[in-house]
Amino acid sequence: PxxxxxxxxxxxxxxxxxxxxxxxxxxxxxxxxxxxxxxxxxxWSTRRSDGAVFEHGPRGIRPAGAVGRNTLNMVEDLGLGGEILPVTYTHVASKNRYVYVNRQLHRMPSGLSGLLRPVPPFSRPLLLSLATEILVKKGKEDDESIHSFVSRRLGKELADIAVDSLCRGVFAGDCRKLSMRSCFPLLYDAEQRRGSLTLGMLLGSGPAPVVPPGPLAQRSIQESWAQWSLSRGLxxxxxxxxxxxxxxxxxxxxxxxxxxxxxxxxxxxxxxxxxxxxxxxxxxxxxxxxxxxxxxxxxxxxxxxxxxxxSTVTVAVVNLEYEGSVLPVAGFGHLLPSSEDRGVLGVVYDSVPFPQHNRPDGETTRLTVMMGGAWFQEVFGAPEAATEERLLARATEAVRSHLGVSTAPSWSRVTLQRDCIPQYxxxxxxxxxxxxxxxxxxxxxxxxxxxxxxxxxxxxxxxxxxxxxxxxxx
Missing domain, CATH: 3.50.50.60 (FAD/NAD(P)-binding domain)
Known part of the structure; x- marks a missing residue:
């Protein structure tokens, strides 16, 4: 038919x-x-005439899992393989992710040393949290907030700092309201099937969708990509x-x-x-x-x-370009827990993972400040009333106080992405x-x-x- x-x-x-x-x-x-x-x-990408590229939406795609392979298979079929900009797991942008807590940047624990000893702002070693996590009883509720789930299984400190920040970075949302089951189905299933996140991650969870990797997806596995973008933006x-x-x-x-x-x-x-x-x-x-x-x-x-x-939330995305190399640290960026600053969700150091998007002549630093999300109304008022000037001022002030950048940006773009992220x-x-x-x-x-x-x-x-x-x- x-x-x-x-x-x-x-x-x-x-x-x-x-x-x-x-x-x-x-x-x-x-x-x-x-x-x-x-x-x-x-x-949505801005391509400036001098060759610089700025993202107003997503800025990197992960290749992992069936869903990641599926996207790479499509990219390959579309003939975009040659335009891929990969970032490997060994790259500084993959290894260094920061949280801004108590007016200080802290590198998030990664690797074995981060498991074995306490890394500020956390007071106990991650391994201890994971070891005791195995013994925690399974939750009885049909659904539970992410904050409650993580507090119960891994402790309040990780929930308040790491998970609160992560949910702001991923969903621009409040981990006290978001559903564990819908936002992190793999972790929810790990508890349901194995009684523990740690065991679930080690032993694997249920049947995964089958997506055979094409040559590009195979390359991403061989070269261990953590994320990728495209040469002219996503x-x-x-x-x-x-x-x-x-x-x-x-x-x-x-x-x-x-x-x-x-x-x-x-x-x-x-x-x-x-x-x-x-x-x-x-x-x-x-x-x-x-x-x-x-x-x-x-x-x-x-x-x-x-x-x-x-429900959905509104995010103000502020792209900034500074002359010279202005970052005090190298990494992907930093996130802020809601206890630190409700209005600023995080700052992405775009030039570190994707220097190819900097303008070709002269050294510059591209940053993106993400603001608002679940806290938009509370901090900035109604989206229709938020002026670009005010949002820009708030973003440049965040870059100044968090990263010690004293100069003004040489270029900026404020985008108000209204109702851009659904909240589960x-x-x-x-x-x-x-x-x-x-x-x-x-x-x-x-x-x-x-x-x-x-x-x-x-x-x-x-x-x-x-x-x-x-x-x-x-």
Whole structure:
């Protein structure tokens, strides 16, 4: 049968879904609908005329695991292999990650020495926490906050400093509200299956999805990459997918095509746009949950409520460029626990992992300050009221006080990424379980993982049967 699939949302999730649909023999036509003027969503890079590259969204992708291999296989298929900038595990950016606590930078423990002796700001050796962790009883709750889970198993100090900072770095969120089960499913499963994180990590958890590594993914394993970017920034990935889709001849790409409503019809779905109606046999929504909730017909009421219950946070991303080499330490960057500064989440030292993105002539240092997240309203007020000047001032002040940089930046860019990271609060897994029954597939960061890899891979778990080349489990 001739199948037309409409994909709603032209961020990396919608583009990836269209790419896989394009390869499926059962699909005759794909219609990709994006409301804004560009494809790529949060993957957004500024390429300055002098050759410098700045990221306003994700800035490095991890190659590890099935989801990491899956992305590299796609990158290779798109012909982007030659543009990859890898960062290995032995690189200083992989080894040195800092936390800013008590107005001081502390290198996070790594390697054996970090396990065996206490490393400030922590008062006891990590090995001790891991050894006693094995003896802690399994939690009885169906779901639990990340802070509660880690406090219970590894102690309050690690939860308050390391885990609080990590959740701000990954989710821009509050570990006291985020769900362990939905945010760190592997660690949650380790406790469920083995009764312990330590044992779970050592013995491995359940069956993992099978994604055979292509040559590029194999290279990432041989060279032990910790993360990678692309020579012209990560926006090259959505750009290449867009080009691939255009050349396939099976995909209609529409920008500035905001969907007003979708409604089930006799043959599938009716999609109302500002200037007309389209029909499709199947819909894959790669929209944020709230955006999807606003276009569903009122007959979908329980679902609309579930979708509206998924919160998101706003992050101010401030890209800064300084003349010369201004960093007192070499590493990936530093994070701050919420107890140190609620407004500033962390600072990424972009020039250290990706010096290739510096302008080619003269030495410069590129930094990105991340601010707000779950604390945005409290610190900066309503997003629409936050001025660029105020955000920039706060970011440069953070660089001055945390890193001792006395000069002003020679270039800056403030980007307010509104509602950019979904927050998986307690009970998130139950909500997500309730919309799998629809004839509508939902993919994207609102549901099963916020990383670029998770979003690209989510077609595997959601678009079952449409792509015969992928098997879910062994």
């Amino acid at each position: 001739m199948t037309t699939v409409a994909v709603l949302g032209g961020g990396i999730g919608g583009l990836a879904a269209s790419y896989y649909l394009c390869k499926s023999p059962q699909v005759t036509k794909v219609i990709l609908l994006e409301s804004s003027s560009r494809f790529g969503g949060w993957l 926006e090259s990935l959505p750009e290449s997918i867009t080009e691939y889709l255009q050349q396939s001849g099976r995909v209609q790409l529409h920008r500035e095509a905001a969907v007003q409503q979708i409604s089930p019809s006799a043959s599938g779905w009716k999609i109302s746009l500002e200037d007309g109606v389209m029909s499709a046999d199947h819909i894959i929504s790669a929209l944020p949950a709230k955006a999807l909730s606003s276009i569903l017909p009122s007959s979908c009421q329980p679902l609309i409520q579930l979708l509206q219950d998924i 609060y307690l009970g998130h897994h139950r909500r997500v379980g309730e919309y799998t029954s629809l004839s509508l597939s939902v993919i994207g960061a609102s549901y099963d993982g916020v990383s670029v890899n998770d979003v690209i891979f989510s077609h595997n778990t959601k678009i079952q049967g449409l792509n015969p080349n992928y098997k879910e489990h062994q």
